[in-house]
Amino acid sequence: MNISYSKSSLKYLSKLEKKKRANIVSAIDRLPENGDIRKMHGVSIEDLYRLRIGEYRILFVWRGPDIRILFNFEAPSSHTSPGGDLIRICSAMIRRAEAAR
Numbered sequence: 001m002n003i004s005y006s007k008s009s010l011k012y013l014s015k016l017e018k019k020k021r022a023n024i025v026s027a028i029d030r031l032p033e034n035g036d037i038r039k040m041h042g043v044s045i046e047d048l049y050r051l052r053i054g055e056y057r058i059l060f061v062w063r064g065p066d067i068r069i070l071f072n073f074e075a076p077s078s079h080t081s082p083g084g085d086l087i088r089i090c091s092a093m094i095r096r097a098e099a100a101r
Helices: 007-015 018-029 084-100
Strands: 002-005 036-039 048-053 056-063 066-074
Touching (some): 002 007, 018 056
Antiparallel strands (some): 048 056, 056 066
């Protein structure tokens, strides 16, 4: 399995506490066998998936043996959840990341 990271995902990870970062990277290293993984629907990118790690979400593209980590974020609380807006924002960021690739 080949796992690569976008520039924005590496930047986000570098700002996290060491323990949280290690936890997330460990979960990513176990892809695609383990984890709370869901295919994303309603976005323009095929093969887009979401990995849930506690309060964090990792969006990635999974094509055959290649996994590209596109975007990491902390999930909003249910009281402030933007709902569909979050998907639209993430979709725009993902398109930008894919274009830069």
